[in-house]
Amino acid sequence: MAPTKQEIPLQHVDEVVIRFAGDSGDGMQLTGTQFTDTSAMMGNDLATFPDYPAEIRAPIGTLFGVSGFQVRFASKDIHTPGDRPDVLVAMNPAALKVNIDDLKEGGLLIVNTGNFGKRDLVKAHYEENPLDNPLLEEKYQLVAIDLNEATLKAVESTGLSNKDALRCKNLLALGMLYHTYSRPLAHTEKWLTGKFGKKPAILEANLLALRAGANIAENSELFKSTFQVSPAPLPGGKYRNIGGNQALAMGLVAGCKLAEKPLYYGSYPITPASDVLHALSRYKNYGVTTFQAEDEIAAICSAIGASYAGSVGMTGTSGPGLALKGEALGLAVMIELPLVVVDVQRAGPSTGLPTKTEQADLNQALYGRNSEAPLPVISTSSPADCFEAAVEAVRIAVTYMTPVVLLSDGYIGNGAEPFLIPEVSSLKPFPKAFHTDPENFQPYSRDENLARPWAIPGTPGLEHRVGGLEKADLTGAVSYDAENHEKMTLLRENKVKKVADTYAPLEVFGPETADLLVLGWGSTYGAIRGAVERSQEAGLSVAQLNLRNLWPLHNDLGDVLKRYKKVLIPELNRGQLCRLIRAEYLVDAVSLPKVQGKPFMSGELVDAIKQQLAE
């Protein structure tokens, strides 16, 4: 008599962190993205952290070739992808070795034993098979399964070669997790059908693997329980799951629609900013023109040319590219045309760690030009926030006729979260008219914002010359006059300072006065929010402030800082904002720097907060 199937209990939990890890060719990013999209459709709040090597296909099975994708999904409001995973899926020994120390004790560990042969172990620098170590099973809930064999068996009927068949093993793992976390297969099935519609055998194999995974989880008794994560009580409205670079591209398009001007994006491929170019080049029917330039300098120069001719010129890059754009940024400051420069920051000087995250281009954005060349610098704090930040960048650029640097980073650009789709009526237009009247036309006259007229070629009677040489006030003629140079320098400086008059009010999270303010900018927002929430729950006197605008700083910022006994500034750099704050406000702010190519964990920030309050 066959043994009766044991009923697997269903547990309700309010959040789960899963990390998929495998070779860079194992499809871990795809698997993670599918799990994320399905969870988004189920109404969970979520945050993701893709972490992949710079090598596109590193040698199979190596430690440096491990690609990971972490997703946190919850029935509550969350701000980060989580410090440590509850579940680790390790597709090979290298993935196990690189990630096992992060897995929570008692966490679920799913290992593909099919890739634990002698050679796989050697490549991961394991002398013995770690699965033979009884400690592994004591410390974690180990699910050891030969995914290769299971996949081959599941897709046998398609007649695919072993090589092609094994490509479906990530879908089998995904199916197992879908069942374990009570997710439907439908979203991924639909996605697969769209992707492989023209390759029926591949489509069939992927669908079979996905369903087989779910069946194995349901029937094999490998899993001790299944879990339910209910929808999160997010604010009402319509949502979509969105990645940071995608949201940023959408924000730039929306900004130009609100400015009622065409968008021109000139860019040179660079990690991790290329996805902005990819996204924008799909928006051609939105009045978007994209141009893949021969280099970073041509990218920004062509964007300046496009602004000169009447589009909103934009370019996007990462740190090394911003360095190359420095001289042209100075030209944009001088000729006072709108320009948006996106910097999706990455780690390290020079080539550094291209696929890792950092916030160390703040100084470059603020100061990386010859002479006095101030420009507005703004930052984005999360994937969904990229939309609003990008709209704001376009608004400032066209309203003030100025280049703007928008700082994102790899963690935001590659991360994803639910995006509350704004009502179109809530987006305030900021149309900018071209100057057309030849009567008394002066190219360097100024409006109430100190912005000069936008007078584009093709307009009769407005023929005039601009360039990088110093301009005479009003006429814009070349001027070497000493007094004029100082006057123009101050005019450019004051114009940028006036941008602060139009900022939304600063919003402090927490008490208006407290023992400690944790001040941040950009992508540290989520980790700081998580840490401050936990500290407040523990009764600590602490508040959070995240800065959207890094130059000019908010008019009220000095007053806000003085309401707190201490100011702590965590940054993924060596204290760049901290030095700016200390210099501007004479506040004895304390820097908490981190430069590991990785975001802060809320846990380490909780410790830092406690330490500050204990001192």
Next chain:
Amino acid sequence: MATTEATSYKKNDFVSDQEVRWCPGCGDYAILNAVQQTFAGFGIPKEQFAVISGIGCSSRFPYYMNTFGFHTIHGRAPALATGVKIANPNLEVWVITGDGDALSIGGNHLIHAMRRNMDMKVLLFNNRIYGLTKGQYSPTTVPGKVTGSSPFGSLDAPFNPIGLALGAGASFVARTVDTQIKHLKGVLEAAHAHKGFAFVEILQNCVIFNDKCFDHITEKDVRDDRQVDLRPGQPLVFGKELEKGLRFTPSDIEICTPEEATTWNADGPTGANAYRICQGSESGEVPVPIGIFRQVQRPTLDEGIAKQVNDVTEKLGEGTLESLLNAGDTWDVS
């Protein structure tokens, strides 16, 4: 946008109110004069011109033209002009540059604009020296030249600008001379008539740092024997009475009678003859070619981009804020 009626202009309509500040005797004066005269003859409203330059003596040019003008940064004029032309393909975009600006610091932008066949006209004033920085050897300086930065003679091998343009795929390539006004204007007109990238090298004398550097080619008494004008469809003849001809043999270019001269073909499939003739020595028997080396039609990038935007918009419909925000899989939270 309303534009001025295409009226008949005079040269003075293209003269700006700025005082011209090149050195007395500079070849740039003659070029400026010729460009102003030629532009007046195009019958194009003057607000449609965008004259864009980099940095160097020649790049002061836009200030003296009563059109839209942009004096940009060193070497970047073709890149900036590319953005201008893509953003508004109706504009008449002319780039003014020099041998240092175009071939040294801006070499990359120049070759890529040629490769893409951007519809712009590039006038390269070649005086084989850095003038504005007071006389250093440039990428076209003759080896051995003593300059401020080569007191014992320059060791650099020079570029041949025509050969470079041909190699980079420019669809129109020509050479002319600052003092030969009629020829200069003829070449400017041909460049204007060409749809696509037009590259014009203008041999230009720098009276201060490289005076007489082209005299062996351009002086009145040697010019007829030392120059051959490449005119598409016409035989390669030269000499005061056009009494000499040139013909291409499989291995050489040799002097012959006018009757035996090769008929110049600027639109052959490869441009091989243009490349061969541009590589000749300036001091040999065979004269130095000026005129039109290459003139072929191929699609321009600016047109291609505009067409793709139109085609995609036609196919997908014009995007709105509503469609932008609501694309993809969405869900409602009440």
